[in-house]
Amino acid sequence: MPGAAVASPLLLSLSSSSSPFLSSSSTSFLPPTSSAAPHSAGRTKAAVSVLRALRAEAATLPVLSFTGDKVGEVTLDLKSAPPSTARAVVHRAIITDRQNARRGTASTLTRGEVSGGGRKPYQQKKTGKARRGSQRTPLRPGGGVVFGPKPRDWSIKINRKEKRLAISTALASAAVAEDAFVVEEFDEAFASGPKTKDFVAALQRWGLDPKQKAMFFATEFDDNVRLSGRNIGSLKMLTPRTLNLYDILDARKLFFTPAAVDYLNSRYGTSASDDYDTDDEDDAVEELLEQEVEEEGTTAEAAQDATEESEADGSS
Structure with a gap:
């Protein structure tokens, strides 16, 4: 499967010994279950144990100014899967993303x-x-x-909680491995206009090699900042709407804005839910976005059909 071939080298970076989330030698956080309990009860207890095993380990990230000086620190406190299942959760999510991206039009x-x-x-x-x-x-x-090959649907399903857990686990692993940092807002530095050369110089001041892959996550981008960074082929500039697991794993370094850190803590952190229940408001927003996309497609099809009918009537 093409998705598995792409995901395998990406997941190797998550199995480093510096990451307590994905280390194969780490002990399981699941509490021992009683062998005398019935089989059905054991499955119920195991499911509850997995939910209780979800933990959050705070990571302190340095805050850098546009000139590269350290001006403070922030805490990134994200939920993470237990070490015994973290690798499987991330692998399943990346395979799902890559496979769902297939168009399936080969014929x-x-x-x-x-x-x-x-x-x-x-x-x-x-x-x-x-x-x-x-x-x-x-x-x-x-x-x-x-x-x-014939046209087919390659899409597979993944639970929303599981996908969200995979993203938070990957981000937490990068933060603990010291592959992430925070930069102050620097929109004013590009107030005069976009300039890719200045953006590359800023990356070098932050200790990033422009030739290595990096991910820049912010809640929103100023137009000049976006235009300055889009010509850098090794840089992915993501927002909450475009945040995805593949770009997180594919990047060697991650850097965020302070507002992005607040968003991650509220979306994937301990403050989101103590029992790992999905946020109803966030789910409602996602459902509305999906409905809007479907309605736009239906409206476009209806308009096209109406145009074809009017042309047919005019020709007759």
Whole structure:
């Protein structure tokens, strides 16, 4: 599967010994279960134990100014999966994202769909050759394809809680491994206009190699800042609407704005929910966004149908 091939090298970076979340040698946080309990009760207790095992370990991130000087510190307190299941949760989420991105439009023609081949090439017998009923057999050049790809839906489902946990686990792992930091708002530095050269110089002052992949997460970007950073091929500039697990794992360094840290703490931190219940307001917003996309597609289709009908009436 293409998704698995892409995700494997990304997940290797999460298995470093510096990360307490994904270390294979770490002990499990699950409490021991009684062997005398019935099987159904054991499954219930295990499910409850997994939810209680979710923890949050605060990581202190340095705050850098636009000139590269350290001006303070902030705390990133995110929920994380227990070490025994963290790698599996992140792997499942990245496979789901990559597989759902497949369009599934690959298509080949079978021997019944290839044009031509209606006449029998030569008679059945008395030729000394193997019998052949069509020139479009898969054994001949220009023939059909045997068991070739056809349009299909590759999408698979993942629970919303599980996907959210995978993102918070990846962010927490990067923060604990000291691969993340915070930069002050620097919109004023690009008030005169966008300039990619100044943005690259700022990355170097922050200790980032412009040739290495990095992720910049902010709640919103000023137009000049966005235009200055979009020409840097190794930099991904994400907002809460575009935050995804693949870009988090693919980046060598992560840096945020103070407002982005507050958003992550409120969205994925301990203040979001003590029992790891989804935030009803956030879920409602996501559902509304999905409904808006569907309604926009339906409206566009209806408008196109109306246009085609009017053109047909005009031609008649």
